[in-house]
Amino acid sequence: MEAQRDRSAWLKGPSATCRVPAHETERPWRLILLGAPGVGKGTQAQLLADRLGACHLSTGDVFRAAKCAEEKELSPAMAAALDYMRRGELVPDPTVLAMVKERVGCLRCRGGFLLDGFPRTVAQAEALRDLLTRESLELDGVLDYELPIDEIVSRLSGRRTCGSCKAVFHLTTMPPKVAGVCDHCGGALLQREDDRPESVRVRMEAYARSTAPLTEFYRQAGKLIPISAEGSPEEIFQRTLTALGAKGA
Numbered sequence: 001m002e003a004q005r006d007r008s009a010w011l012k013g014p015s016a017t018c019r020v021p022a023h024e025t026e027r028p029w030r031l032i033l034l035g036a037p038g039v040g041k042g043t044q045a046q047l048l049a050d051r052l053g054a055c056h057l058s059t060g061d062v063f064r065a066a067k068c069a070e071e072k073e074l075s076p077a078m079a080a081a082l083d084y085m086r087r088g089e090l091v092p093d094p095t096v097l098a099m100v101k102e103r104v105g106c107l108r109c110r111g112g113f114l115l116d117g118f119p120r121t122v123a124q125a126e127a128l129r130d131l132l133t134r135e136s137l138e139l140d141g142v143l144d145y146e147l148p149i150d151e152i153v154s155r156l157s158g159r160r161t162c163g164s165c166k167a168v169f170h171l172t173t174m175p176p177k178v179a180g181v182c183d184h185c186g187g188a189l190l191q192r193e194d195d196r197p198e199s200v201r202v203r204m205e206a207y208a209r210s211t212a213p214l215t216e217f218y219r220q221a222g223k224l225i226p227i228s229a230e231g232s233p234e235e236i237f238q239r240t241l242t243a244l245g246a247k248g249a
């Protein structure tokens, strides 16, 4: 189970060892998850991690964990990345690649991996391909979660987050018991600035520009597995398992 695994080696880098590593599995799955913000990629990554026994390796999580670390604990690559993040920019390719290379042990893990948030550009995808080739690791596939933009806007614009404990609700699919109030701590529920419909459309355009070329890269490599992200998380998950089954799950 994901909850019982620890991802120290991924979150903290090579100086850390996972206390509870992913189980060594007979069939380690090595997958990349692609999809625009709001398609439910994070939820699918959790469900897949539990089912396949592979760790959910999110580059965004590494940067968020590093933000909480002390300055002296940070590697030079990570300190540079945080400077870009603080300015609200995408971290440049060489910095992201240095960070992933420091964590190559997680790619070698006998439990497999589910990469989320990386690669984000074709240059990162080419570098990952070369890294996996050097390590004699085969990528099983790239799950590409697809959803019409109007559905993404409606999903994200209904999302509400507790200002105190950060729990996430949704006006239609997961409403709080009392409107505007967190079920867990009683805090006020707020809409994230970047979840407003006009901001969502801007984020989608940015995603299409920077990340969509990746789908073409992986289609040409014969690795792309398109999955419809319509319906409930369980329906999407079943669709994912069926698609992986077709590849020998």
Ligand code: AMP
Pocket: 059, 060, 061, 063, 085, 088, 089, 090, 091, 092, 096, 116, 117, 118, 119, 120, 121, 124
């Ligand atoms: P995420 O949680 O994947 O949305 O990532 C949060 C932030 O981390 C992004 O807005 C970027 O600043 C940075 N980041 C994460 N992964 C990458 C990547 N592969 N390339 C560049 N920046 C990244």
